[in-house]
Amino acid sequence: MKIKIATFAFVSVIVAGAYAQSASRPAPRTPCGTSEVYNQSIIDHPEILVEQQKLEEFTKQFIANQATSKVAAATYTVPVVFHVVHNYGPENITDAQIYDAVNVMTKDFTLQNSDTINIYSTFKPLIANVGITFKLAQIDPNGNCTNGIDRIASIKTYSGDNSTKFNPWPQGKYLNIWVVNKIASGAAGYAYYPGGTSANYDGIMILYDYVGSIGQSTVGTSRALTHEVGHFLNLQHVWGSTNNPGVSCGNDNVSDTPQTKGWDHCPTPATAKICNSSIVENYENYMEYSYCPNHMFTKGQATRMIAAINSSTGLRSSLWAASNLTATGVSAAPNLCKADFTYNRTDICENGTVTFTDASWNGTPTSYSWSFPGGTPSTATTTPVTVTYPTAGVYDATLTVSNGTTSPSTTKTQLINVYAATAPQQLPFTEGFEGVTVPNTKWSVNSLSPKAKWVVTTSAKYSGSSSVYVNNFSNDTASVEELESESIDFTNLGNAKLYYRVAYAQTTAASNDNLRVMVSTNCGVSWTVRQTKAGSKLASIPSPKSTVFVPTSTQWRLDSVMLPQYASSKNVRIKFQLTNAEGNNIYLDDINITGSSLTGIVNPIADNIAFNIYPNPTQDKSVVDFNLVSKAKVSVQVFDILGSQVATLVSGQVLSEGQYKYPFYTSEMNAGIYFVKLIVDDNTFVDKVIVQ
Secondary structure, eight states: OOOOTTTOOOEEEEETTTTOSSOSSOOOOSOOOHHHHHHHHHHHOTHHHHHHHHHHHHHHHHHHHHHTTOSOOOOEEEEEEEEEEESSSTTSOOHHHHHHHHHHHHHHHTTOOGGGGGSOTTTGGGBOOOOEEEEEOSBOTTSOBOOSEEEEEOGGGGGBSGGGOOSOOOTTTOEEEEEESOBTTSEEEEEEOTTSSOTTTOSEEEEGGGSSSSTTSOTTTTTHHHHHHHHHTTOOBTTBSSSOTTSSOBOOSOTTSOOBOOOSSOOOTTTOOSSSTTSOOOTTBTTSOOOOSOOBOBHHHHHHHHHHHTSOGGGHHHHTOHHHHHHTTOSSOOOOOBOOEEESOSEEETTEEEEEEEOOBSSOOSEEEEEOTTSBSSEESSSSEEEEEOSOEEEEEEEEEEOSSOOOEEEEEEEEEEEOSSOSEESOEEEOOOSOOSSSSSEEEEEOOSSOOOEEESSOOSSTTOEEEEOGGGSOTTOEEEEEEOOEEOTTOTTOEEEEEEEEOOSSTTOOOEEEEEEESSTTSSOEEEEEEEGGGTOSSSSOOSSOOOOOTTSOEEEEEEOGGGTTOSOBEEEEEEEOSSOOOEEEEEEEEEOTTOOSSOOHHHHHOOOEEESSSBSSEEEEEEEESSOEEEEEEEEETTSOEEEEEEEEEEEOSEEEEEEEEOTTSOSEEEEEEEEETTEEEEEEEEEO
């Protein structure tokens, strides 16, 4: 059955914050629109009603047969794969957090939680052991070893919807769960009822901080996946098939869940009698929004889910078939099928350390054999292990594990980059991007976007024939593009300062692209933000430009970053980090690092200051004339030949970019030679004037 996913779907959406009494995420009260898309689906594709009716008829017959003991009780195992869609942020949750989530789901569906003892007494006789166990797949669709965790780097993690459901594994073999940073609707998660969508979208989407009870998640948010699996197995919310609790009394087609309006907070038994004054509503149910700490499925809900898992609708009955459990590897004992390891960093300075941790799939190793060429220790037999690298170079790392039966091994080549503690690149540092491409030995580029990254262009420049830019106009929202310099030796550099030319335009007044200048003194292990400019503050032209921005020579701005604290650092890296927020193209040119101890390097302020005094010589009045290419703190003072200050024209005033003219009167000054000192930030300019 073909379904227009963009137009309609059977979706159950969980509003963010609906699982915890003390969750940090606020709980929006706006309905998510499930009933609307459901109604639209009937209008556009009435044949879906036929499929749903078939499932309801099957469910009714299944319940009737079970009531007369014609259906034997059974246990079910469901193979699971987690697709972690991430941008290397907190949403790239650990394996341990996913293992914990699978454990939480299994406990919820097999009645192994200690908190059920606290369920309200009226509900206790209804508590059900659903009999479903969840296991991470050990064999992928291609027959290869897997740990059931599929990591996918994409900035689509920030706009989670069906287009974010990358690499779906066959719906009849695996329960697909996609983990993302944000969901477009503002929900914490959503799932499809059996038969409610195409094979590519079937499954669950969930926020990273609603997965399991550890790591980025909490105990309070850990039951979100249990709720979503309930929808996946044909359960509605206890008040009915909407996302709006507290609106009207409804039911979920389950006999032992009383009619309710639903709850967006945890009531007491005395206050939970809304739809029927003599019946306490089941506010402690997994399919509620009540924030209650204790949770349960009823026996009626369990029977409805078991009916769904025995139905061919949505291929639910294929999941637990013996042949599929063998094909996905979950019916056998855990198999140590692949050696793997993690590491806390790859770039370090000489004598830096890296910690390596075993992450082998899927069994438990009984022995470890590590090899670290160039490291100390060079071998190890435990995990984790911390290794020191004393000498600059590029090094491999190898791990062999064994459980007495299998001994898989893996080598990660050219993994660890060790840089000289004292950077080989000396100052002065200048870059005009003339006749080069990036990346190169001087600049590295980090990008996750398939559309744009920092590249050299000849379409715009402040000087010379080229600059470096990001085609941000066509880039994805939330993409992060980084341009990182080589290591530079700042030893004995006084009053260090970075200058660069930038050209950028907003597309609208709401565009808020962010450019950060960052510094590292430990070969990129950690970074300090030294400057941030965003939106209109970043823009080099006053008005937004709705078409592609290519700057003219007058549409650039000179920016500077003070770096005096790095004057004695032997290893300094500079990073320009751009975060897209629906803006336009951005360009950089003429990147210079200078300081008071350097000569022979172009100082952009000095190069453009145009400091002048006229008339000179003078009898009655002279004018001090200068140009500022960017906002700066300015002082202008006049001294006689003995060094005594005789006049102050500007005293530490912050002036904006522009041309300035300050007159000073000499009619009452003695004839002779005088000196005018102009101080712009930490740059000093002196010129003499002759008074006749």
